[in-house]
Amino acid sequence: MNDLYGVIGDPIAHSMSPDMQNAAFDDAGLKAVYGRFRVSPAELPDAVKGIRALGLKGINVTVPHKTTVMPFLDELDPLAASIGAVNTIVNQEGKLIGYNTDGEGYVEGLKKVIKGDIASKEVLIIGAGGAAKAIYYTLASLGLRRIDITNRTERKALDLMEACPIAIESNYCTLQEAEETLIRYDVVIQTTSIGMFPDIGASPLMAGRVKAGAVFSDIIYNPLQTTFLRKAQYNGAVIQNGLEMFVYQGALAFEKWTGITPNTELMKKVVLKQLGG
Structure with a gap:
């Protein structure tokens, strides 16, 4: 049987x-x-x-x-x-x-495109939902230098950070502030449903100036390349979808x-x- x-x-x-x-x-x-x-x-x-x-x-x-x-x-x-x-x-x-296994699964995939020690990276997470929380906690357990969160609702992002049992340097920033300081981050992780099929033209923020060699990651895999990833790649980022x-x-x-x-x-x-x- x-x-x-x-x-x-x-x-x-x-x-x-x-x-x-x-x-x-x-x-x-x-x-x-x-x-x-x-x-x-x-x-x-x-x-x-x-x-x-x-x-x-x-x-x-x-x-x-x-x-x-x-x-x-x-x-x-x-x-x-x-x-x-x-x-x-x-x-x-x-x-x-x-x-x-969401956070661990994400990190396993991220290791395929990250160069150098992942713990030395500065990370920005877009979103503060369940996937963001799993990824944030898992990355925090690896001792990353810094993990910031941008989200439409500040309180939800702060709740996520404050509830994490692992001490890590972390700050909240608005979407506008995130766009203005995007060049500082080694890894940018998009965890919302914005840009998912059928609303494939949407993007949570403009992926403008990016740090040389930065990784832009989107947990969406349908479509395989979201507008967010396409713009980041155009501006020189290494990209990875949610597959x-x-x-x-x-x-x-x-x-x-x-x-x-x-x-x-x-x-x-x-x-x-x-x-x-």
């Missing part, structure tokens, strides 16, 4: 995780099936009971359940607890353990479920095919 895995969310029909994870299971020679399950907020408690009752080995969690699923789990990884969100559940013989983060957060979940490191190049190829790339 095949082991069962899946992803829960609402909506969920757009998720590319089943194609990516099933390809990884096949490549690793594992008898496993990964499906997508639409779960409304009202159905979440019963869905978690179903994970236990049906013996699903592992689950990915996406919006809107990353925070609300936490009280129904038996244990939380310290990083997931501090971030306040779970995107991966491991069923350890009936004990449901919550993890967050690496999506693949590596999935690969880290795969490792937690199986103890096996999956073929990330295959996973990336599968997603690119789904995107028509």
Whole structure:
């Protein structure tokens, strides 16, 4: 009998995780099936009971359940607890353990384009939502020199910084201030949904003057090159879309479920095919 895995969310029909994870299971020679399950907020408690009752080995969690699923789990990884969100559940013989692989997955992908020691970099994060928080906390744990945040709502950015259990130099700046001082940053990370399909012409800020060799990263992968990235590249930045983060957060979940490191190049190829790339 095949082991069962899946992803829960609402909506969920757009998720590319089943194609990516099933390809990884096949490549690793594992008898496993990964499906997508639409779960409304009202159905979440019963869905978690179903994970236990049906013996699903592992689950990915996406919006809107990353925070609300936490009280129904038996244990939380310290990083997931501090971030306040779970995107991966491991069923350890009936004990449901919550993890967050978003930040780690992002950093794994970022290492492919960063030159030198990542801890020596000055970083600007655009946005203060769940993805920004996971990335901020993970980068903070690496001892970066500085991580600033720009966001339309100052209070939300300050709350994120103040809640971080790791001491790090960090400041809030308005979007206008961020544009004016953009040249100081080694890495600029766009974590909002601005520029995502179908609103592909939008950009959170103008990527004007950039530091030589700076990396501009966008966690969006549909489209593969957002307006934000296109303008940054035109002005001399090294760019990276969100495909690496999506693949590596999935690969880290795969490792937690199986103890096996999956073929990330295959996973990336599968997603690119789904995107028509």
